Amino acid sequence: MATGAFLAVGSQLAAPAAAGAHPAGASHDAPAPASTPMPLPAAVAAALPAAVAALPEVGATVDRFAAEHHLHPAPDHAPVTESAPVTEQAPVPSSPSSPEIIPGKETVAAPVAAAATVPPITASSWLPQPLAVAPVAGTVTSPFGPRWGTTHAGLDIANSIGTPVYAAAAGTVTDSGPASGFGLWVQIRHDDGSTSTYGHINETLVSVGQQVQAGEQIATVGNRGESTGPHLHFETTNPDGTKVDPIQWLAARGVAQTDLSRT
Secondary structure (H helix, E strand, O other), X not given: OHHHHHHHHHHHHHHHHHHHXXXXXXXXXXXXXXXXXXXXXXXXXXXXXXXXXXXXXXXXXXXXXXXHOXXXXXXXXXXXXXXXXXXOOOOOOOOOOOOOOOOOOOOOOOOOOOXXXXXXXXXXXXXXXXXXXXXXXXXXXXXXXXEOOEEEOOEEEEOOOOOEEEOOOOEEEEEEEEEOOOEEEEEEEEOOOOEEEEEOOOEEOOOOOOEEOOOOEEEEOEOOOOOOOOEEEEEEEOOOOOEEOHHHHHHOOOOOHHHHHOO
């Protein structure tokens, strides 16, 4: 930028010399005689080397000023770059999932493929299984302990014939069928080695070797064997075979005595 300024000064200084080479009235057709340029004044000639030497610094200063003030070159000084050739692009097909909707000519989207069949989720498939349950709900007519001069080794719970009887805890059926004194019974050995017995039942719904869960129906209340009325005789033992109070056996597994009395 500074170089151009000095060139402009030089051209202005040279102009009078060129004008003096053509005297007034001279014919323009005659060849112009050779002329010598007018020498620069001594002061200008002395300052010119220093000015030329300072041109790079002046240019750098101008560039910094333009950058700081976000100045851009004039349109006629903008660099010309060759633009990349424009190539014709193939039309992009419309997505089938979003068809164009024209008023009066609405289209119906293609049906979505049927999802894979998912088996229904039931409560029993994700709810935690209870540790123990009451084998039947009814009226406790005879507790565990002394009775009529002997020991009553179980718990009698009265209810109508056909009332569901449930496995008190998970285990394996060890006996299912006729039993002396009980008429018909079911016996289960539980996972901790203890056992439970369900006597005087009307019918059994399980077989020997069958695995049952706590709360699974295994029989119905009956009046078979030596019985004074429809009820369930429920016995429990420790893993060593010692008979224990069923109320305590159930309580140790989280079943309250009041659960036996619900109707």
